Amino acid sequence: MPELIEQSKIISANGCGLPQLHKLRQDNCGLYSHIRGIPTSYGDVSSLTAGVRSFVEEAVALCQPDQVHICDGSEQENKMLIKTLLESGTIVALPKYENCWLARTNPGDVARVESKTFICTETREETIPTPKDGVKGTLGNWISPLDMEAAIQQRFPGCMKGRTMYVVPFSMGPVGSPLSKIGIEVTDSAYVVASMRIMTRMGASVLQQLAKKEEFVRALHSVGTPANGVVEQPSWPCDPERTIILHKPAENLIVSYGSGYGGNSLLGKKCFALRIGSTIAKREGWLAEHMLILGITDPKGVKKYITAAFPSACGKTNLAMLNPSLSNYKVECVGDDIPWMKFDSQGVLRAINPENGFFGVAPGTSVETNPIAMNTVFKNTIFTNVASTSDGGVYWEGMESSLAPNVQITDWLGKPWTKESGKPAAHPNSRFCTPAAQCPIIDGAWEDPAGVPISAMLFGGRRPAGVPLIYEARDWTHGVFIGAAMRSESTAAAEHKGKVIMHDPFAMRPFFGYNFGDYVAHWLSMEKRGQVPKIFHVNWFRKSDAGKFMWPGYGENSRVLDWILRRVNGEPCYVESAIGRIPAAGELNLAGMKEQIDVEQLFSLPKEFWTQEVEAIRNYFETQVGADLPASIYAELDKLKGLVADL
Numbered sequence: 080m081p082e083l084i085e086q087s088k089i090i091s092a093n094g095c096g097l098p099q100l101h102k103l104r105q106d107n108c109g110l111y112s113h114i115r116g117i118p119t120s121y122g123d124v125s126s127l128t129a130g131v132r133s134f135v136e137e138a139v140a141l142c143q144p145d146q147v148h149i150c151d152g153s154e155q156e157n158k159m160l161i162k163t164l165l166e167s168g169t170i171v172a173l174p175k176y177e178n179c180w181l182a183r184t185n186p187g188d189v190a191r192v193e194s195k196t197f198i199c200t201e202t203r204e205e206t207i208p209t210p211k212d213g214v215k216g217t218l219g220n221w222i223s224p225l226d227m228e229a230a231i232q233q234r235f236p237g238c239m240k241g242r243t244m245y246v247v248p249f250s251m252g253p254v255g256s257p258l259s260k261i262g263i264e265v266t267d268s269a270y271v272v273a274s275m276r277i278m279t280r281m282g283a284s285v286l287q288q289l290a291k292k293e294e295f296v297r298a299l300h301s302v303g304t305p306a307n308g309v310v311e312q313p314s315w316p317c318d319p320e321r322t323i324i325l326h327k328p329a330e331n332l333i334v335s336y337g338s339g340y341g342g343n344s345l346l347g348k349k350c351f352a353l354r355i356g357s358t359i360a361k362r363e364g365w366l367a368e369h370m371l372i373l374g375i376t377d378p379k380g381v382k383k384y385i386t387a388a389f390p391s392a393c394g395k396t397n398l399a400m401l402n403p404s405l406s407n408y409k410v411e412c413v414g415d416d417i418p419w420m421k422f423d424s425q426g427v428l429r430a431i432n433p434e435n436g437f438f439g440v441a442p443g444t445s446v447e448t449n450p451i452a453m454n455t456v457f458k459n460t461i462f463t464n465v466a467s468t469s470d471g472g473v474y475w476e477g478m479e480s481s482l483a484p485n486v487q488i489t490d491w492l493g494k495p496w497t498k499e500s501g502k503p504a505a506h507p508n509s510r511f512c513t514p515a516a517q518c519p520i521i522d523g524a525w526e527d528p529a530g531v532p533i534s535a536m537l538f539g540g541r542r543p544a545g546v547p548l549i550y551e552a553r554d555w556t557h558g559v560f561i562g563a564a565m566r567s568e569s570t571a572a573a574e575h576k577g578k579v580i581m582h583d584p585f586a587m588r589p590f591f592g593y594n595f596g597d598y599v600a601h602w603l604s605m606e607k608r609g610q611v612p613k614i615f616h617v618n619w620f621r622k623s624d625a626g627k628f629m630w631p632g633y634g635e636n637s638r639v640l641d642w643i644l645r646r647v648n649g650e651p652c653y654v655e656s657a658i659g660r661i662p663a664a665g666e667l668n669l670a671g672m673k674e675q676i677d678v679e680q681l682f683s684l685p686k687e688f689w690t691q692e693v694e695a696i697r698n699y700f701e702t703q704v705g706a707d708l709p710a711s712i713y714a715e716l717d718k719l720k721g722l723v724a725d726l
């Protein structure tokens with residue numbers, strides 16, 4: 080950031096050494112301290128390593144906050160943050176529960192904004208495959224270094240005037256683990272700080288770790304102020320018009336402006352653990368993916384770990400906390416969104432969950448569908464954009480049976496709500512932000528620095544038509560093809576409108592840190608590096624002609640996991656089909672199901688559908704990825720086309 084350094088030089092040359100108008104407060108060491116003439120309101124400047132200090136100095140010079148707060152992650156600090164958030168009206172208390180809070184955002188800032196998310200590299204080809212002439216690329220957005228700098232200069236100078244700049248040291252993965260990585264997020268949002276404290280390991284111990292080895296990702300965030308200076312909703316400042324989320328992998332740098340929501344602002348998650356993470360993983364020979372991690376123990380007491388990549392709002396958190404209907408199975412949760420996976424010295428693929436909390440979709444979560452999540456989220460949780468109840472609780476679509484009688488509901492916009500209102504009470508992308516350690520089925524090894532060994536990987540999405548409940552890849556290359564060919568119905572997790580079937584390879588389309596063609600080549604290369612897991616594709620969302628889900632999902636998905644585990648153990652319980660291996664007749668355990676399942680329909684492979692699917696995949700590969708896609712993936716597509724022709 081050469082320009083940023085220039086700017087800071089100018090500020091110090093102007094002699095801002097003495098704070099004048101700022102009200103000085105004592106920091107918690109009983110000393111006054113300043114950064115570039117700006118007083119620290121909390122925390123110890125001397126705890127910052129040289130590199131962190133210079134990043135903070137640059138950020139101070141650029142953003143010009145009124146004061147700087149260096150986070151230590153303590154209970155006392157959290158109380159202060161909550162008080163600040165209550166005073167500003169950003170959150171309200173939820174007295175029905177213990178230490179729970181509700182934030183209502185500006186209605187213009189409710190989800191990730193994929194169209195405003197960029198990766199910055201010297202050349203476009205490093206970031207995205209070259210689409211065919213005249214076709215708009217949909218596999219990420221590229222920005223040049225010059226344009227990134229200009230975007231920063233158009234938005235950041237002075238953007239924190241009148242505000243506190245928080246310095247948030249955080250670790251992705253347990254502090255000190257060899258697989259963990261550290262970030263420093265500088266932000267003007269107390270909500271982001273309180274959320275990062277849940278989602279990551281945050282505070283003084285991270286700075287102590289940095290003192291041993293100074294290596295960290297720089298993450299600069301501001302909620303911004305609209306260009307006309309008018310903050311519409313002071314309790315949730317943001318600048319949706321000019322929102323931009325920038326990543327520069329070559330410098331391990333993230334810069335995010337204009338949004339306070341989720342993946343746009345909690346920069347450890349999608350920005351660091353996936354986009355920057357995937358570029359580091361490519362360089363170092365491992366995988367950073369958009370997957371859950373679960374442990375499952377079979378009736379014989381044998382435990383295996385599985386990951387599953389489903390697009391946003393397609394069932395990861397729910398599968399990660401599965402309450403099995405097959406009662407002799409036990410599921411434990413390692414993570415619900417992101418694994419970092421590396422082969423160990425024995426060639427075993429091991430995964431850690433770099434996160435410390437769940438930022439989960441609220442609607443649809445209920446005692447019937449996900450009792451484990453319901454037993455997790457009602458303490459120490461920040462809810463965002465759910466509805467509230469007159470007895471001091473929360474409400475969302477799906478929670479009907481938990482509603483106390485005669486309570487009044489206030490919707491996510493703060494308006495009185497009844498079932499007759501004709502719109503959802505909670506925003507469809509409303510979320511809970513809750514500590515992972517609170518999950519009653521958190522796995523004993525979830526913080527094991529060595530990670531857990533992975534035996535199977537699932538891909539899946541929302542496919543209302545044509546795609547069966549489960550199928551297995553014939554081999555690794557076929558499995559990588561299945562990941563590359565993934566499609567799913569769009570959801571409220573990003574700005575896409577309506578329910579269109581979108582290509583979402585590996586559930587990573589919004590999260591690739593580098594060219595998707597190179598990403599596929601990297602996946603293919605894993606086979607040479609160690610023992611690769613078996614790959615499967617699942618679809619909980621197939622619908623009947625009458626528009627009803629053909630499979631009840633949730634706890635009943637344990638029946639599918641049972642078949643997967645038997646395949647992992649080498650049982651010959653399958654038959655070949657055109658698209659991969661499917662359960663042989665009678666091998667999917669449906670005993671004791673409440674609902675009648677039309678197995679034939681659930682596994683049918685309509686020739687017309689699959690012919691069109693093959694063409695849609697070909698069109699996508701050829702127009703979006705072209706020559707960047709490895710030849711073996713095109714060969715898999717040709718093989719599929721031949722098999723579908725024989726259906």
Ligand code: GTP
Pocket residue numbers: 389390391392393394395396397398415416438439440441442443444448572619620628631632633636
């Ligand atoms: P992100 O946090 O955005 O990455 O989402 P996610 O993949 O973790 O999805 P999540 O588990 O939160 O589920 C999203 C929505 O799908 C919720 O409304 C769930 O109730 C619903 N859902 C999850 N699993 C199933 C299932 O097996 N069947 C059906 N019909 N719906 C499901």
Ligand code: SPV
Pocket residue numbers: 190191340341342343348349390391392416438572573
């Ligand atoms: C997703 O959209 O995949 C999420 C939510 O997990 S967010 O953190 O907003 O990206």
Ligand code: MN
Pocket residue numbers: 369390391392416
């Ligand atoms: Mn996610």
